Amino acid sequence: MNKVYVFILLLIGFVFSASASVKEEADKAYQENDFKTAIEKYEAILNAGQESADVYYNLGNSYYKNKNIAKAVLNYERALLLSPGDNDVRYNLEMAKSKTIDKVTPKSEVFIVTWINSIRNIMSESAWSVFAISCFILFLLGTSTYIFGKKIVLKKIGFSLAVIFLFFTVVGNLFADAQKDRLVNRTGAIVMQPSVTVKSTPNESGTDLFVLHEGTKVYINDNTMKGWKEVSLEDGNRGWVPTESIEVI
Template structure:
């Protein structure tokens, strides 16, 4: 009886996966035909079914870009990058960002910071974690074997392996910090950023943000969020004026 139940469950899961794959190909076909609105509806249906992938968000971003919905396309590309870092997605994201009026220029980075960011973005967080765990296992195993055989000549190799592990742990931690960073995309045109989370007379408008701008969410207070821009400026905006990335 149990075997029959397992067989039925496997069959149903196979049918479900096949249906998802079929829908994804259908959406891609609609995109190729230029039916971008139809493709968007199908991609969104797949997201509701929890069939989420970097490719799905990437294609959805392309569809929104074609109908000139810059904010949605930017949001989708950013979601895709949260799942998998990809140069093509970065390229399309930058093209979509170029459509934003009054873009925020980030603070200049040092050569070291640029190089470090490139290293962090070489792999997704999960891959960095796997490599780090394997390196730790290799280093510990090597140390145990070396101690058992009393081979002091291998001491320097152990130091090298240990140093690599430390570097990988730092990279994995930074990758994790980037992954869990709370971010959002502005979905309101010319959004005022305020000094306080209130509408009273003491509240001052600090500056405006354009549609499609990415912000970091520092904290929340009722229906307000305190945000930080990549140029260092901070302020309060309404929660319903953004779409969160995580």
Template sequence: MKKILQIFILLIASIGFAQQDVTFDKANKLYNQDKYQEAIDAYKSILDAGQESASLYYNLGNANYKLSNIGPSIYYYEKALELSPGDEDVKNNLAFAQNATIDAIDVIPEGFISRTINGFTNMLSFDGWAWISVICMLLFVILFILYYTAQISSRKRLFFISSWLILAVGLMGIVFGFRQYDLIQNNQYAIIFAQETIIKSEPNLRSEEVFELHEGTKVQVTETVNDWKKIKLADGKIGWIPAADLKEL
């Protein structure tokens, strides 16, 4: 009975995935016919069903960009990058969308070492680094066994050196994977969706206005109080914004 139930669940899941594939193809056709809003609605129906992918977010970003929805387009490109950090198409389209934003925010420059480490960290997602670590550990075990069983000294030396190099790569994968995970957990970002919003010094409407932001600007969310979010910009400015004016990634 338990086995029949498992087969039934798998069958239902496969039908659901097939239906989402049909919807995705339909949305792509609508996009190619310049029916961008209808395409967006179709893509979102897939998200509402609990499915997500880098290509789905990428296509949503493209459709919103075509309608000049700068905030949503940047949001979905950023979501696509979370799932596929090394995708050059997503990076290029995100750059185009960011060029359409109003706010020009100076980014505090990173040092060479920090920039290099962050560059390596963002080459892959957390899952990608995890897979590299697992594969390297398996290869390390295989090469070490070959080292012990090899009879020829040159082969023993080759297997020994190769095994430790593979182990080093695997350990680096673990380090970069956990760093990627830590960056995601401890750095909550959001995209401004309001066309224009006033940033306050405190989480209430009576507080002082410190600056204003516009649609599409990326901010870091550091605190939440009721319906207000405390944000920090890349240039170090901080303030409070109504939660309804942004969407967290």
């Protein structure tokens, strides 16, 4: 049994070592402006299951330099899912979006919603989990001070800290859950074809509603029809597009 464990550990180590080597080759190809090779190497890393924000970001940069805007947007979006607080990724994503044809104006939302979302996107799901656990430990310390403190001042401080850190524990857990849901249930997608006509019904005979172009982000609302998906834009427009015309983030 011990030999099996050793073999598994060696295999895992080999996989990570190989991935690190491939990444070094990909980074070198990118620095030498060999973007086609860089793309192949970064894609190989992802196909091997070594997903990371850094690889998606570098792949997005490679596609951008190779003038494949749709793929660049797709990979920047994937990097942002894993690392929502990364300003470099967000900046490059906006740069890539500025090269797309469709300019979608998001529907206005209540200020408090925008504010909460901006705070949530400061950190990833794992970072919010660590934050919540840390606050829970501090909550326990505050509670202990309140219960076992011998002075009134200490009890008041302990109670106040317990309430504050309990609040932050709840917030941290809620944000971690929201970020995890975004990762697991990915509804965002990018139009990958040069242009696609959005239909009123999930078939070619449906009424033409509007046309979308490559690089535009949509949200999948209905995934039940074979060969078709109902999508919506940030401005509220919606309709049906062929499944092969988009790629899920």
